[in-house]
Amino acid sequence: MLGRRSPPTCGPLLPAVLLAVLATLPALGAQENPAASRLLPPQLGHVHGSFLEWEVTTTAYDGDPYDVQAFAEFMHEAGATYTVPLFYAGDDTWRLRFSGPRVGSYSATTRSxxxxxxxxxxxxxxxxxxxxxxxxxxxxxxxxxxxxxGDGSRARRTIYNVYQRHDSKTDPDGVETAAHLSDDPRVRGRHIEALLDEVERHGMQALFILVGNNWFSWPREYDEPVPDDVPRRTYPDPVTFEILEDVLARAQARRLFVHLWAWGDAENNNAPDGFGGINSPVDVRLQYYIAGRLGSIPNWTMSLGYDLEEWVSPTEARIWHDTLTSFNTLPRLVGAREFGVWRGESFELGANKFGYFSNDYRPESDFFDHALELFDRAHALPLLYERRFLHTRDDVWDGQTTRRALWQFTLAGGAGGIWGVLWGDGPEYPEPAHLRTHDEFWSARFVHDFERPQRLADGTIALHSSDGRRTVLYAEATDRITLDLAPSADARTAIAVDTRAPYVEIELRALGAEGDHWRAPYASDWAIAIGAF
Known part of the structure; x- marks a missing residue:
């Protein structure tokens, strides 16, 4: 859990203060010094909150306004710099949004x-x-x-697991793509809040949304083809962006993230085809617009999509990533899902990966060892399994397998994944409170740095903090756990948790009194935290 609070009462994402409007600037081409400095109204905001926004209206531009590029180079008082683009909002008006990642004063001058x-x-x-x-x-x-x-000068480690709900037997329906959310703000708001309730109920940190061709034409269903005789839309659809802003605002109010898949696969009509493909002028226009309109909203991550081997090369994916993240240099984790040979094709980025190691690997057991192996290939980057381990998928992901994978991935170093309800009205998780136990255990404990974990001879997994003061032990289907403590861990401060039950801490007052093992009250999957967390 990233830390939660009550849902907001508002809908769309609003600026932190009222819009500062610089209305109807004259055409400057006839001025003696058209680039002379002009000051936009100063604004005050809060870190980790809503963005600040300015509007600029002018007719002093050439060509298609959606292809006009302008950038503000923000400099923090301590010297850090961030590039943020202005995006076209219609009626000869551009908007500039900025969310300072750190407390302090910022100044910028635009270039175009x-x-x-x-x-x-x-x-x-x-x-x-x-x-x-x-x-x-x-x-x-x-x-x-x-x-x-805090003040933005430090980062707190977190687990990161993403929840997908495609269909639902209850009202409202689930959401896999942006097309599943209404353009009616009241209907959409109730829907989003119900989805975020479900994210929290299952102990996850983010909601999954596939955008696909909804970038240009909302609503586009998951596998809805565009007839050959229908012109392709090539401009960002404002309805899609209003929907995404609403989701992000409501998630941010709960301290949740949203994980976006930019595109899907070619087979299901979710790849960027029909307008020149990835990195075409139309796609670059979209990347710029995303960077300007969404880039100053903190709580989203993005993957290029899935089945990338069908429609994009690693070189093309790298150009996409580098272009998108150069348009807006505020912190952002953007990835592309890697996989080895599959149906004669593969998509791998090698050593030079993106912001995190996104992968499509599909372990069905031994999750701890599999994640350790991938961390060795991740080149010191966070790891996210993006196969979508949805409940009952592949006849593998029952409730127990899901729960154990969550624990083993975290113990291996904090690997995350995408979980949730299978499309086609798949069955619910039988015990969401058991999944939430994982989140409640780790929310205040994963914040610490840990050394590489070890699997002991009896199968117990031991995780020690880098400062030698804390230990986490985990073992499955047992009533006896080997005690392997960090050098300075205080055995007098220890608790045990049954991971197959709702979260309850059992205080261990005499840990170690019986020797080098702890005897549990009954056989289960147990986690022990030792030391002051």
Whole structure:
């Protein structure tokens, strides 16, 4: 759990203060110095909160306004710099959004080949968030996922598991793609809140959404083809972005993230075809728009999509990643799902991966060992399994297998995954509270740095903190756990948790009194935390 609070009462994502509007700037081409500095109204916001926003209206530009590029180069008072693009909002108006990742003052001057958007001076100050548990952008912390907290100068490690709900036997329906969310804000708001309730009920940290061709044409169903005689839309669809902003705002209010798949596969009409493909001028226009409109919202991560071997090469994927993340340089984890040879094809990035190691590998047992092996190949990046281990999928992912995989992936170093309900009205998880036990156990414990875990001779997994003061032990289907303690771990401060039950801590007052083992009250899958967490 990243730390939660009550759902918001508002819908769409709003700026932290009222829009500062610089309305109807004159056409500057006739001015003696068209790029002369002009100051936009200064604004005050909070770190890890809503973005600040400015509007600029001008006719001093050439060509298609969606292809006009302008950037603000924000500099923090301590020297860090961030590039943020202005995006076209219609009616000769551009918007600039910025969310400072760290407390302090920022200044920027815009640059553009178009006179009306160049030479604008921007000032912003970000104060501490009044909510001390607010979370900001996600960043890597070694090979673990982490979120910016406090004044933004430090990152707190976190587990990162994503929940997908495709269909539902209850009202409202689930959501796999953006097409499944209404354009009616009231209907959509109830739907989103119900989905986020479900994310929390299962102990996950993010909601899954596939966007696909909804980027251009909402609503596009998962596998809905576009007839050959229907012109392809090639401009970002504002309805899709309004939906995504609403989801992100409501998730942020609960300290949750949203994990986006930008595209799908070619077979199901979710690849970027029909307009020139990935990195075409139309796609670059979309990347720029995403970077400008969504890039200053902290709580989302993105993967290029799935079945990449069908429609994109590693080189093309790298160009996509580098272009998208260069348009907006605020912290952002963006990946592309790797897999070895599958149906005669493969998609692998090698040593030079993206923001995290996204993969499509499909272990069915020995999850701890599999994750350790992938961490060795991750080149010190966070690891996310993006196969979508949905309940009952492949006749493997029952409730017990899912629960054990969650624990083993975390113990291996904090690997995350995508979980949830199978499409086609798949069955519910039988015991969501048991999955939530994993989240409740680790939310205050994974924040510490840990050494490489070890599997002991009897199968117990031992995880020691780098400072030698804390230990986590985990064993399955047993009533006897080997005690392997970090050098300075205080055995007088220890608890045990039955991972096959709702979260309850059993205080262990005399740990070690019976020798080098702990005898549990009954056989189960047990976790022990030793030391002051």
């Amino acid at each position: 080949d178009h006179d009306g958007l160049a030479g604008l001076d921007v000032r912003a100050t970000f104060a501490p968030n009044p909510d001390p548990r607010a979370i900001g952008f996600m960043v890597p912390s070694g090979d673990a996922f982490a979120v910016l907290v």
